[in-house]
Amino acid sequence: MIARYDGYMLRQLIAMWGFFTLVLAGVFWISRSIGLFSTLLAGGHSPWVFFELTAFTLPTLVRTVMPMAVFAAVVYVTNRLRRESELVVLQAIGTSPLRLARPILYFALLSSVMIGAITLYLRPESIAAYDRREAELEQDVAAKLLREGTFLHPMDSVVLYFGEVNSDSTLRDVFLSDRRNPDQTLTYTASEAYLVPQDDELYVVMVNGMAARYSTQTEALSVTWFEDFTFDVSSFGRFDETAERGLRSLPTWQLMSQRAQLAATGRFTEGQMAEELQERLSWIGICATVAMVGFAALLMGAHSRFGLWAQIGISFVVLIGLEGARGAAGKMVGEDPSMWWAYHAPTAIGFALSLVFLHFAGRPLRRPNTGN
Structure with missing residues (x-):
């Protein structure tokens, strides 16, 4: 039974991950595209231009919703398996919480690889392409004026x-x-x-x-x-043929190896470049953290036909706190690049909390025996 557990749970996690990613991305895409659609049509552009520009925003959109989709998939699948007693049976035959968390770890690594490709490569390239296309549209003075x-x-x-x-x-x-x-x-x-x-x-x-x-x-x-x-x-009003590429559109390898040259141009400060680089890298760790925290928190709860809403609330509050700490770390890194490690502290704290939750899941608190 335990030999098939990893593949069984991983397949369900991936399926629900894809579902929640599509739903969340669709909601965010509609809410963000209404204003752009109105502006482009009012400027005399065709609907094709709208779809072209929104395609360039998809990597940023997917990166934004992916941690939420990962968390939702882990919580949904874990809650269902607990409610249907599948995880309870595995724990009853002596399976440790760490062993039960192995497919979650695989899933966390998979999601981290995907968000790493998006945030380190696809997103900067898509922003640069968006800037170039926007500059071409601005050159079309007839459409603009x-x-x-x-x-x-x-x-x-x-x-x-x-x-x-x-x-x-x-x-x-x-x-x-x-x-x-x-x-x-x-x-x-x-x-x-x-x-x-x-x-x-x-x-x-x-x-x-x-x-x-x-x-x-x-x-x-x-x-x-x-x-x-x-x-x-x-x-x-003359418009340059190529829009000046902003910090977010710079390739990651430039932020890693050419920061001195970029700082010498005066366009960006060391703090700004360090903050941007560490912010990109932090998405990789935080995506894995939300999966581990969500699973470990739910595993602490006792079996209930009504679900694990208290544990879901705890994990949600923990993730809000970690995201708030990541935002505060961004300001610290921007002011002092040597504090780059602060951007990754929330990831380390999240993994530590997940290990603590798994420890308590393996050693549940027992009520004292008051009987004679």
Whole structure:
């Protein structure tokens, strides 16, 4: 019986892990995607762009929900096996809590390997790809600026308005106000204009319009009617071809081996890089910890047809405390990189607590015998 126990429990853990990961990831994905979807559609982008950008956020999303899914899978499977007396029978034939925890340890190692691949490699690469794609979208000035019926502010002291934007790049009811020069205000209006891209620049050619110049010093207003007038929309805000890669998108190997070179650029401090690196590594340990703590806490409880809600609550409180300690450790490492070990202290504490719980599970407290 015990020889088949490891594979039997491991299969159930993996199945429930996949189920809870899909459910939690779906809930988080919907809640986070609504705002992005509205913004992209309002900017004139196709739904395909939305799915492309959300695909880049999946590694971050999966990393966020994976420890919760691991904990939920362990608690669900352990509680069910206790309720159906399967674990009780194994304990009755003399199986130690440490032996019962072996498939949980295998499962913890498996989940740690997966979250390690995500947090150390896939997530930084996906963030970098997201930044590059976002920079490409920002280069599309037409999609960023040309919105019908809205007063736009591409930069300080500049206001643009387009009453209608047609698919053939024809613009209707164009208004441009330029107050960048404090001594004068320039205003351009036209009933019709055309969008003309040329040499990586974007021009708007206004026809049959009016240009008004107002001097704030002399309070003089001059008006000129024109047949055509061209202005460079790109000059109102240039966007770099490649967005500057943030700290979260840096490859892990750079944070490990090139911190001195990165610090010399002035973009990041030693504390920031140490915090980011240790934060990535800490996800590996904390994912294994939640599995061990959840199982060990439930194993302490006595058999009950109504489940082990008290033990589930204890394990949940312990994990909240460990996560709070991990957050506090992040600030310590950011201020003093030599305190890098503080980020991994919650993992060590969690494993120590799981061993204590397993010890008490093997030696349950007995009520004193008051009979004669």
